Amino acid sequence: MKAVVLPGDETVSVQSFEDPVPGAGEVLIRVKATAVCGSDLTALRGEQVVGTRPERLVPGHEVAGIVEAVGPGATSVAVGDRVAVYLAIGCMKCENCRAGNLMLCPEVKILGFDVQGGDAELVVVPAVNCMRLPDEMSFAEGAVATDMFGTQYSAQDRLGVSGADTVVVSGLGPMGAAAVAIAKARGARVIAIDPVEHRRELGLRLGADVVLPAVNDEVRTIGIGRGHGGPDVVIECSGNVRAQAAALEMVRPLGRVAFVGESRELKINPSEHFLRKLTTVIGAWYFPIWQFDEITQFLIERKVPVNEIISHRLTLDDAPKAFEMLAARSAEKMVFEL
Ligand SMILES: [Zn+2]
């Protein structure tokens, strides 16, 4: 089979491998769509976050395809099933795995970082990592429904985002774009913020009520007639530390903030940001595996414009060009279709 390889020295190539064979409890998936993610840059540069990196690492953790073969004992899926793949491979015995939060397993391995990923014609994953992809959704939609829309659905579900809320989405990369679409579908009024014009245009296409290049006084004083100033909810997707601090500052008293954009350091003022405002702040990454049926039903029934966040549809052979665009930040969400 053919697969994308990131040796970790910032180069990208497409190489041939022996077809993988599913072992006990595993399945072989014929990949139909696999999305490139900003987090793939760490693999491109060889910055291993956790675990150990396979030699000739194949990236790809937002994957959808068709079950081609099942290993011994893999009874939860059948040959021919349309599936999306859950990115975290857990022990399935610990408390976190049993609760569906495989990404919190102490022994977790992440597809495309610690084990060979889905930017390939074929990929082997545990059968338990296969999630049903409804017929109404394309494989490309299934791929981006995992990390982007799944993370946002779960975060906004935890925050209880509803039609009573004004939600600020900070940063309109693919994750922020998904945040806008989900918040809108949940009925909220959405203000989307990004300094880049074409991202603001995407925000409007996804249903944002207002788009702004930066936070202004109007946002900071929303709701003042109701006795508070500031948005009910802020979803911070940029990972920019100034934007993260602004999120904590602008949210109204008793407001809710989700941190979704990755960063390593942020200066906070607990009294001002949390205590006196009684703020709820959550971190969000991915979703519990049992939630995927709920996520796909929501996307279908609310007609969420999932395809809008896909900026480029490419083939596996385009991988060197795709990763070059990713590193140069000249493309938003790229999907390889096979
Ligand atoms: Zn991702």
Ligand SMILES: [Zn+2]
């Ligand atoms: Zn576990």
